[in-house]
Amino acid sequence: MPTWGLILERNIGEHRGLTWSVGVLGHVEGTGEEALAALRERVDAFDPGLFRKVVRRVVYREGDGFLVVVEPRFGLPHHYRFKAVEVVSDSAPPPPEPEPLPEPRPEPVPVPRRGHPVPPPPPPPKAWDADVPDRPAWLGRDDLA
Numbered sequence: 001m002p003t004w005g006l007i008l009e010r011n012i013g014e015h016r017g018l019t020w021s022v023g024v025l026g027h028v029e030g031t032g033e034e035a036l037a038a039l040r041e042r043v044d045a046f047d048p049g050l051f052r053k054v055v056r057r058v059v060y061r062e063g064d065g066f067l068v069v070v071e072p073r074f075g076l077p078h079h080y081r082f083k084a085v086e087v088v089s090d091s092a093p094p095p096p097e098p099e100p101l102p103e104p105r106p107e108p109v110p111v112p113r114r115g116h117p118v119p120p121p122p123p124p125p126k127a128w129d130a131d132v133p134d135r136p137a138w139l140g141r142d143d144l145a
Contacts, residue, residue, distance in 0.1 A: 002086050004028045004035035006042060007065075009081040027087070035084040036065075043068060043082050050078070 006025040053073035060067040065083035
């Protein structure tokens with residue numbers, strides 16, 4: 001199964017001039033349709049967090065991804081490109097396999113010392129409201145004022 005990269009392209013740096021920025025949102029193994037479905041989930045959950053009031057948010061479908069145009073209340077619209085691209089090669093080594101968790105050790109059995117008996121195990125904890133009656137004893141008494 002091929003590996004797909006989920007890519008976000010956007011403009012950053014408004015005050016000093018716009019610069020394109022590319023970020024990898026994650027990877028998906030499977031078909032191209034599965035990668036687009038995973039990308040669509042990211043698009044729907046995407047919030048640029050730059051605007052206090054968004055007047056309009058439009059999502060367009062492209063061949064291999066989506067274009068999101070966000071129109072703030074004041075200022076120019078911003079656009080974001082989301083793409084699903086197939087990973088052809090990667091120079092980084094693959095991540096190491098996770099080490100298996102060690103098997104839990106059995107609890108040691110207490111060994112009695114000479115002249116000292118082994119204490120019994122503690123009683124199981126009881127429910128926090130086991131001592132509280134369902135109906136208080138004072139309820140319905142006429143002699144209380």
